Amino acid sequence: xxxxxxxxxxxxxxxxxxxxxxxxxxxxxxxxxxxxxxxxxxxxxxxxxxxxxxxxxxxxxxxxxxxxxxxxxxxxxxxxxxxxxxxxxxxxxxxxxxxxxxxxxxxxxxxxxxxxxxxxxxxxxxxxxxxxxxxxxxxxxxxxxxxxxxxxxxxxxxxxxxxxxxxxxxxxxxxxxxxxxxxxxxxxxxxxxxxxxxxxxxxxxxxxxxxxxxxxxxxxxxxxxxxxxxxxxxxxxxxxxxxxxxxxxxxxxxxxxxxxxxxxxxxxxxxxxxxxxxxxxxxxxxxxxxxxxxxxxxxxxxxxxxxxxxxxxxxxxxxxxxxxxxxxxxxxxxxxxxxxxxxxxxxxxxxxxxxxxxxxxxxxxxxxxxxxxxxxxxxxxxxxxxxxxxxxxxxxxxxxxxxxxxxxxxxxxxxxxxxxxxxxxxxxxxxxxxxxxxxxxxxxxxxxxxxxxxxxxxxxxxxxxxxxxxxxxxx
Ligand SMILES: [Zn+2]
Ligand SMILES: [Zn+2]
Ligand SMILES: [Zn+2]
Numbered sequence: 001x002x003x004x005x006x007x008x009x010x011x012x013x014x015x016x017x018x019x020x021x022x023x024x025x026x027x028x029x030x031x032x033x034x035x036x037x038x039x040x041x042x043x044x045x046x047x048x049x050x051x052x053x054x055x056x057x058x059x060x061x062x063x064x065x066x067x068x069x070x071x072x073x074x075x076x077x078x079x080x081x082x083x084x085x086x087x088x089x090x091x092x093x094x095x096x097x098x099x100x101x102x103x104x105x106x107x108x109x110x111x112x113x114x115x116x117x118x119x120x121x122x123x124x125x126x127x128x129x130x131x132x133x134x135x136x137x138x139x140x141x142x143x144x145x146x147x148x149x150x151x152x153x154x155x156x157x158x159x160x161x162x163x164x165x166x167x168x169x170x171x172x173x174x175x176x177x178x179x180x181x182x183x184x185x186x187x188x189x190x191x192x193x194x195x196x197x198x199x200x201x202x203x204x205x206x207x208x209x210x211x212x213x214x215x216x217x218x219x220x221x222x223x224x225x226x227x228x229x230x231x232x233x234x235x236x237x238x239x240x241x242x243x244x245x246x247x248x249x250x251x252x253x254x255x256x257x258x259x260x261x262x263x264x265x266x267x268x269x270x271x272x273x274x275x276x277x278x279x280x281x282x283x284x285x286x287x288x289x290x291x292x293x294x295x296x297x298x299x300x301x302x303x304x305x306x307x308x309x310x311x312x313x314x315x316x317x318x319x320x321x322x323x324x325x326x327x328x329x330x331x332x333x334x335x336x337x338x339x340x341x342x343x344x345x346x347x348x349x350x351x352x353x354x355x356x357x358x359x360x361x362x363x364x365x366x367x368x369x370x371x372x373x374x375x376x377x378x379x380x381x382x383x384x385x386x387x388x389x390x391x392x393x394x395x396x397x398x399x400x401x402x403x404x405x406x407x408x409x410x411x412x413x414x415x416x417x418x419x420x421x422x423x424x425x426x427x428x429x430x431x432x433x434x435x436x437x438x439x440x441x442x443x444x445x446x447x448x449x450x451x452x453x454x455x456x457x458x459x460x461x462x463x464x465x466x467x468x469x470x471x472x473x474x475x
Pocket of ligand 1: 212213214215216217271272273274275276
């Protein structure tokens with residue numbers, strides 16, 4: 001079927017705009033001409049020019065320069081999302097921050113056009129912050145994988161360079177990716193490494209040392225011990241050596257045949273401090289960063305996966321909505337409201353009978369959510385709540401009960417928590433409000449009311465009355 005195509009079905013087919021960033025002209029002249037590109041001497045020059053590049057080819061004089069250009073460009077809100085190709089390999093960091101090596105002239109143009117087409121399919125405004133920038137980037141470049149790269153200078157030993165660039169203040173790329181994974185927006189493709197990390201500070205720089213199981217000295221050495229069959233003596237091989245032969249230092253029998261006159265003792269380690277002999281040393285792990293020490297089984301295993309957008313992530317990136325406001329908070333809210341009040345009633349009864357049972361209840365209200373939702377975009381509110389939930393999750397112990405009542409109120413039931421412990425927790429939770437502030441200054445306001453079992457009189461109310469009392473304290 002022929003006929004005239006309507007004007008809406010045909011977009012003016014323009015050539016993708018290609019920027020070539022090269023310190024030296026000679027290296028890219030031919031390429032520049034073949035892709036009809038515009039040349040810039042540095043990434044800064046390209047950024048300053050405002051050139052609307054669909055694709056960028058980098059040709060730094062050395063690897064460090066290329067990597068520096070990549071970081072500057074990726075931090076830029078628009079150019080950071082474009083296709084960036086390298087004229088030559090530029091290390092693991094270069095690979096992680098770019099879209100790979102520039103191939104033929106056709107493939108450069110084809111790939112740049114594909115990214116622009118995906119850009120046009122976005123049903124949303126420009127990305128607002130790092131989370132958004134990363135999701136949009138992954139949507140525009142569906143073949144890109146977030147790969148962890150090994151870096152011994154990093155405290156986690158593995159890091160995600162692109163996510164590091166987009167992470168918020170006081171967090172790194174790992175934390176950013178964990179948050180997006182918990183929201184179901186990213187999914188693992190392949191496990192790259194599993195490391196054991198410090199339970200106190202999450203550093204992966206762990207030192208292992210072997211100690212005497214008796215006195216904990218690290219001064220232990222390996223030695224051969226012989227066991228004399230005639231008298232049962234066990235001592236070091238040296239103590240049996242006498243004029244080139246083996247003679248028992250205790251009963252003076254000459255040891256000729258192993259298995260007949262003597263054998264080797266199982267213990268091969270000895271402590272130079274307390275002379276203990278043993279087969280297995282005690283192994284302790286010490287964190288090189290915070291110096292805390294623990295048993296090896298107390299270390300926390302951490303996975304480093306290569307990641308991509310999940311289907312929920314694709315939807316979130318395209319529409320700009322990151323789903324339910326309370327997704328992350330509900331993820332940690334294990335308690336059904338009925339179960340929560342039942343447990344509180346039970347603890348009330350228990351604490352009345354046993355003086356050593358203490359508990360505390362904390363009510364937490366997001367007091368300005370409605371006002372915030374009217375001022376800033378909903379996904380901005382969702383991101384603020386996410387960040388808050390992520391930090392809140394770290395403050396809640398596995399023995400605490402967490403329950404979300406409605407869109408404003410959350411409850412925490414804290415068993416065996418006396419007043420000083422509660423005061424510390426309350427201060428930490430209060431600090432989460434100001435910490436949720438974005439660059440526009442808006443933040444989530446928190447109101448908190450608490451009570452400990454010690455503050456209750458003997459005629460203590462039941463759970464619902466206690467909760468009503470806290471609720472009115474918040475109003
Ligand atoms: Zn010892
Ligand atoms: Zn002997
Ligand atoms: Zn540590």
